[in-house]
Amino acid sequence: MPELPKSERPETDPADNHRIPLARPGRGASRRRRAEILRVDHAGEYAAVHIYRAQRAVFEGRAGREAIAADMGEMQAQEAVHLARFDALLNAERVRPTLMTPVWRLAALALGTGTALMGEKAAHACTEAVESVIEEHYADQIAELGDRDPALAAELSVFREEELVHHGHAVEHGAREAPGYRLLSAVIKAGCRAAIKVSERV
DSSP states (O other): OOOOOGGGSOOOOGGGTTOSOOOOOSTTHHHHHHHHHHHHHHHHHHHHHHHHHHHHHHHTTSTTOHHHHHHHHHHHHHHHHHHHHHHHHHHHHTOOOOTTHHHHHHHHHHHHHHHHHHOHHHHHHHHHHHHHHHHHHHHHHHHHHTTTSHHHHHHHHHHHHHHHHHHHHHHHTTGGGSTTHHHHHHHHHHHHHHHHHHHHHO
16 A cells, blocks of 8 residues: 655644643653653554454455455554564563553454444445544654653554555545544544553553
8 A cells, every 4th residue: 555645644733732742850750751652552452353354354265255354454463563563562561551451442343343244345444544643643652752752752653654545445436435534533532542541540
Protein backbone atom coordinates (compact mmCIF):
# COMPACT_ATOMS: atom_id res chain seq x y z
CA MET A 1 0.00 0.00 0.00
CA PRO A 2 1.61 3.33 -1.04
CA GLU A 3 2.23 6.11 1.47
CA LEU A 4 -0.62 8.61 1.63
CA PRO A 5 0.36 12.07 0.28
CA LYS A 6 0.48 14.71 2.99
CA SER A 7 -2.23 16.71 1.23
CA GLU A 8 -4.64 13.78 1.67
CA ARG A 9 -3.90 13.04 5.31
CA PRO A 10 -6.45 13.59 8.07
CA GLU A 11 -6.91 17.21 9.00
CA THR A 12 -6.39 18.29 12.59
CA ASP A 13 -8.91 20.65 14.08
CA PRO A 14 -7.09 23.72 15.49
CA ALA A 15 -9.36 23.44 18.52
CA ASP A 16 -7.59 20.16 19.36
CA ASN A 17 -4.15 21.73 19.76
CA HIS A 18 -4.17 21.24 23.54
CA ARG A 19 -4.32 17.44 23.67
CA ILE A 20 -0.70 17.08 24.81
CA PRO A 21 -0.63 16.36 28.57
CA LEU A 22 1.23 18.86 30.74
CA ALA A 23 4.41 17.62 32.35
CA ARG A 24 3.90 16.47 35.93
CA PRO A 25 6.19 18.06 38.54
CA GLY A 26 8.37 16.09 40.93
CA ARG A 27 11.02 13.40 40.83
CA GLY A 28 10.07 10.47 38.65
CA ALA A 29 7.49 12.43 36.66
CA SER A 30 9.19 11.71 33.32
CA ARG A 31 9.44 8.01 34.14
CA ARG A 32 5.76 7.86 35.11
CA ARG A 33 4.76 9.62 31.91
CA ARG A 34 6.89 7.27 29.80
CA ALA A 35 5.18 4.33 31.50
CA GLU A 36 1.78 5.83 30.62
CA ILE A 37 2.83 6.27 26.99
CA LEU A 38 4.10 2.71 26.67
CA ARG A 39 1.03 1.27 28.39
CA VAL A 40 -1.51 3.09 26.24
CA ASP A 41 0.37 2.47 23.00
CA HIS A 42 0.64 -1.23 23.81
CA ALA A 43 -3.12 -1.29 24.42
CA GLY A 44 -3.84 0.47 21.13
CA GLU A 45 -1.70 -1.89 19.08
CA TYR A 46 -3.13 -4.90 20.92
CA ALA A 47 -6.65 -3.79 20.04
CA ALA A 48 -5.70 -3.06 16.42
CA VAL A 49 -4.27 -6.55 15.96
CA HIS A 50 -7.52 -8.09 17.21
CA ILE A 51 -9.73 -5.81 15.08
CA TYR A 52 -7.89 -6.80 11.90
CA ARG A 53 -7.75 -10.44 12.96
CA ALA A 54 -11.52 -10.53 13.40
CA GLN A 55 -12.17 -8.77 10.10
CA ARG A 56 -9.83 -11.09 8.23
CA ALA A 57 -11.57 -14.11 9.76
CA VAL A 58 -14.95 -12.90 8.48
CA PHE A 59 -13.71 -12.29 4.92
CA GLU A 60 -11.43 -15.31 4.56
CA GLY A 61 -12.88 -18.14 2.55
CA ARG A 62 -15.68 -16.04 1.07
CA ALA A 63 -15.84 -15.93 -2.69
CA GLY A 64 -14.80 -12.55 -4.04
CA ARG A 65 -13.41 -11.37 -0.70
CA GLU A 66 -9.85 -12.56 -1.18
CA ALA A 67 -8.45 -9.06 -1.73
CA ILE A 68 -9.87 -7.50 1.41
CA ALA A 69 -8.96 -10.57 3.47
CA ALA A 70 -5.38 -10.14 2.26
CA ASP A 71 -5.50 -6.41 3.09
CA MET A 72 -6.65 -7.10 6.62
CA GLY A 73 -4.00 -9.78 7.02
CA GLU A 74 -1.29 -7.39 5.88
CA MET A 75 -2.41 -4.66 8.27
CA GLN A 76 -2.71 -7.17 11.10
CA ALA A 77 0.89 -8.23 10.48
CA GLN A 78 2.12 -4.62 10.59
CA GLU A 79 0.25 -3.94 13.82
CA ALA A 80 1.70 -7.16 15.26
CA VAL A 81 5.19 -5.76 14.67
CA HIS A 82 4.23 -2.61 16.59
CA LEU A 83 2.73 -4.72 19.37
CA ALA A 84 5.84 -6.87 19.66
CA ARG A 85 7.96 -3.75 20.08
CA PHE A 86 5.76 -2.43 22.87
CA ASP A 87 5.72 -5.88 24.50
CA ALA A 88 9.52 -5.74 24.55
CA LEU A 89 9.57 -2.23 26.00
CA LEU A 90 7.05 -3.07 28.71
CA ASN A 91 9.09 -6.12 29.73
CA ALA A 92 12.42 -4.29 29.63
CA GLU A 93 11.15 -1.35 31.69
CA ARG A 94 8.89 -3.38 33.98
CA VAL A 95 5.79 -1.46 33.02
CA ARG A 96 2.56 -3.37 33.46
CA PRO A 97 0.03 -3.42 30.62
CA THR A 98 -3.37 -1.91 31.22
CA LEU A 99 -5.68 -3.92 33.46
CA MET A 100 -8.32 -3.40 30.77
CA THR A 101 -6.56 -5.71 28.29
CA PRO A 102 -9.22 -8.48 28.46
CA VAL A 103 -11.97 -5.90 27.93
CA TRP A 104 -10.18 -4.30 24.99
CA ARG A 105 -9.69 -7.73 23.41
CA LEU A 106 -13.40 -8.49 23.52
CA ALA A 107 -14.30 -5.00 22.31
CA ALA A 108 -11.83 -5.20 19.43
CA LEU A 109 -13.05 -8.62 18.33
CA ALA A 110 -16.66 -7.42 18.46
CA LEU A 111 -15.85 -4.25 16.51
CA GLY A 112 -13.87 -6.11 13.87
CA THR A 113 -16.46 -8.83 13.44
CA GLY A 114 -19.40 -6.45 13.45
CA THR A 115 -18.02 -4.04 10.88
CA ALA A 116 -16.86 -6.87 8.60
CA LEU A 117 -20.32 -8.43 8.68
CA MET A 118 -21.70 -5.04 7.62
CA GLY A 119 -19.61 -5.24 4.47
CA GLU A 120 -16.28 -4.20 3.00
CA LYS A 121 -16.94 -0.46 3.11
CA ALA A 122 -17.95 -0.61 6.77
CA ALA A 123 -14.77 -2.55 7.52
CA HIS A 124 -12.76 0.17 5.77
CA ALA A 125 -14.72 2.84 7.68
CA CYS A 126 -13.65 1.13 10.88
CA THR A 127 -10.02 1.22 9.75
CA GLU A 128 -10.26 4.89 8.83
CA ALA A 129 -11.78 5.84 12.19
CA VAL A 130 -9.39 3.78 14.30
CA GLU A 131 -6.28 4.81 12.40
CA SER A 132 -7.21 8.50 12.43
CA VAL A 133 -7.35 8.42 16.24
CA ILE A 134 -4.16 6.37 16.54
CA GLU A 135 -2.13 8.61 14.23
CA GLU A 136 -3.44 11.70 16.01
CA HIS A 137 -2.45 10.16 19.34
CA TYR A 138 1.03 9.30 18.08
CA ALA A 139 1.45 12.84 16.73
CA ASP A 140 0.63 14.24 20.18
CA GLN A 141 3.13 11.94 21.84
CA ILE A 142 5.87 12.75 19.34
CA ALA A 143 5.36 16.46 19.96
CA GLU A 144 5.32 15.92 23.71
CA LEU A 145 8.48 13.83 23.79
CA GLY A 146 10.46 16.26 21.63
CA ASP A 147 14.09 16.38 22.74
CA ARG A 148 13.32 14.56 26.01
CA ASP A 149 13.14 11.11 24.45
CA PRO A 150 14.19 11.32 20.78
CA ALA A 151 14.67 7.56 20.39
CA LEU A 152 11.10 6.74 21.37
CA ALA A 153 9.79 9.70 19.36
CA ALA A 154 11.57 8.35 16.28
CA GLU A 155 10.01 4.91 16.71
CA LEU A 156 6.57 6.41 17.14
CA SER A 157 7.09 8.47 13.99
CA VAL A 158 7.68 5.30 11.98
CA PHE A 159 4.58 3.67 13.45
CA ARG A 160 2.51 6.79 12.77
CA GLU A 161 3.50 6.79 9.10
CA GLU A 162 2.32 3.20 8.78
CA GLU A 163 -1.00 4.04 10.44
CA LEU A 164 -1.44 6.86 7.92
CA VAL A 165 -0.93 4.40 5.08
CA HIS A 166 -3.70 2.20 6.53
CA HIS A 167 -5.95 5.25 6.85
CA GLY A 168 -5.35 6.31 3.26
CA HIS A 169 -5.92 2.81 1.93
CA ALA A 170 -9.28 2.66 3.73
CA VAL A 171 -10.39 5.99 2.26
CA GLU A 172 -9.35 4.92 -1.24
CA HIS A 173 -11.42 1.74 -0.90
CA GLY A 174 -14.71 3.37 0.00
CA ALA A 175 -14.65 3.92 3.75
CA ARG A 176 -16.69 7.10 3.45
CA GLU A 177 -19.31 5.34 1.34
CA ALA A 178 -20.23 2.91 4.12
CA PRO A 179 -23.88 2.91 5.27
CA GLY A 180 -24.26 5.32 8.19
CA TYR A 181 -20.64 6.38 7.77
CA ARG A 182 -20.79 9.55 9.87
CA LEU A 183 -22.43 7.89 12.84
CA LEU A 184 -20.30 4.76 12.60
CA SER A 185 -17.10 6.79 12.40
CA ALA A 186 -18.09 9.08 15.27
CA VAL A 187 -18.96 6.19 17.58
CA ILE A 188 -15.72 4.32 16.83
CA LYS A 189 -13.58 7.43 17.31
CA ALA A 190 -15.30 8.27 20.60
CA GLY A 191 -14.72 4.73 21.82
CA CYS A 192 -11.05 4.83 20.85
CA ARG A 193 -10.47 8.14 22.60
CA ALA A 194 -12.18 6.90 25.76
CA ALA A 195 -10.06 3.75 25.71
CA ILE A 196 -6.89 5.85 25.42
CA LYS A 197 -7.79 7.87 28.51
CA VAL A 198 -8.60 4.76 30.53
CA SER A 199 -5.54 2.79 29.39
CA GLU A 200 -3.09 5.52 30.40
CA ARG A 201 -4.14 5.27 34.01
CA VAL A 202 -5.67 1.85 34.68
